Amino acid sequence: MxxxxxxxxxxxxxxxxxxxxxxxxxxxxxxxxxxxxxxxxxxxxxxxxxxxxxxxxxxxxxxxxxxxxxxxxxxxxxxxxxxxxxxxxxxxxxxxxxxxxxxxxxxxxxxxxxxxxxxxxxxxxxxxxxxRTIVGVQARADRVVLKLKEILASGEVGDVMSSTVTASTGVLSSDAWMEGLEYYVDFSSGGNEYHIFFAHFLDSFVSVLGDFDDVHGILKSFNKTTAIFNNKGELIDPAYPRTTPDHILVQGTLNSGAVASIIFRKPKAAVDNVGFRWIITGTKGEIEVTTKETQWQMADPSFKLRVKVGKEPEAREVDYTDDGDARLSGLEAIALNTARSYAAFVEKDESRYATFESATKTQRLLNRIAESAGWK
Missing domain, CATH: 3.40.50.720 (NAD(P)-binding Rossmann-like Domain)
Known part of the structure; x- marks a missing residue:
């Protein structure tokens, strides 16, 4: 072809x-x-x-x-x-x-x-x-996300009862930002920390566990301004308005009946150096995903996936790294999930990439959360 x-x-x-x-x-x-x-x-x-x-x-x-x-x-x-x-x-x-x-x-x-x-x-x-369409929520093609789906489909941990997420956004500074990228601290731009950093994870969450039946959000900003610097390190604006939330709390019930809690916070740096901790609790066991402070969609090699079934004394670390596509072996992590989404597009495997329709569904959920929090 x-x-x-x-x-x-x-x-x-x-x-x-x-x-x-x-x-x-x-x-x-x-x-x-x-x-x-x-x-x-x-x-x-x-x-x-x-x-x-x-x-x-x-x-x-x-x-x-x-x-x-x-x-x-x-x-x-x-x-x-x-x-x-x-x-x-x-x-x-x-x-x-x-x-x-x-x-x-x-x-x-x-x-x-x-x-x-x-x-x-x-x-x-x-x-x-x-x-045909594809949207760049590329973590849908991430090996960790796909392995999570595989474990859940196998029934190893039973039926999902709940899921709890805690995440740090400390990797993105609240004190200083770059000239020309001011839209990232502006909630109305549609391309900010809430609609990008948080949304990339949220898209994976619902891709794995399904959409929310009912959802309630609390959005709060403790950092009202940020300093803007140019690419020479010169201060351009010491107090540029920052209107995107820096704390995001989401609770609700999924379509499956499971309950869910997602908390994003903005410390200077996470006390445990963990950027994301995602726990899925089933009737037979639990799954945990952790990674250092990073952006969820970037295929960071620090991801760890563990499973504990029943009363086992220790959790078992799960290998998720086999791509099965040698063509991708030389790519930097920043490009890896994008390349995987391109490969999935060729294969017409919509379980590994988002279409316009499914991506818009995630955007609709983001609006529901913001509206429930009274955030505009």
Missing amino acids: APIRVGILGLSDAKTFFGPGAWAKYAHLPSIIALSGDYEVVAIANSTVESARRSIAANDLPATTKAYGSAEDLASDPDVDLIVVSVRVQKHYELTKPALLHKKDVYVEWPLGATLAESEELTRLAKENGV
Whole structure:
């Protein structure tokens, strides 16, 4: 089968991880290159043709790679099968819509839209135009998440009665932030700590255990401002408004009848150096997932998965590391789950990636939690 021909919206020539276009450079492009038998980059679109050409050169793409200065021009190219939209969420809607109207398959980074209404509209358009879609909540393809599903499906720990999560967001500073990325501390942007850091975990949680039947949230911010610095380390604004919550408490009952509690807190650093502790309690035993302070979706090698059945004296550590795909062995952790989602897309295995429809379901849950907390 011929490779899927990919056009990327938002690939930069950045030398650092932070900044516009960096995620496409450090996660999407390495993934596509690693899966070169299945995918081929044929076009880049940025805000100008000149910018696209610079990105093509900086990333050592073939001279035959086309350069475009708009989403419409890229979407009009008959030689492009899949369009990747990897820009800040505020631009997702306007840049994704042309691809859907031109009946292109689309990979959009998370969140799908800056608002639920945008996501629902894009989902409708994708369905009407009969295209395949994928959204970058890439932890759905993580080995730990898949192993959790496997253990639960085996019945080893019995029926799930409850699940408890405690997490630290201390890896993201509350005291200082980067110029140009102010949207991450702005709740109304749709692309902030709540809608990204917390949401990546929440998406995995409901992917493994199912949606909430009823849910109640408490959102609280103890850090009302943050200092903004430029890339030279110079102070730009000592007290930029910070409107996203830094403490998130969620309780509810899942559709299965199990009860759930999720608590995200923001210390300077976790007292136990644990970033995530997720416990699932079944009628026969318990499962625990832990990792250092990190971002959930990044395939961090510090993840540990343990199972204890009945009255066993010690929990058993479970190996989850076998990928079964040698092509991914050379990838950095930051790109690994993105590459796994691309591989799942080729195989049409929607258990390992989110579609527009299933991602919008998670966004709907985020709205329910915020509304129950009276947070706007």
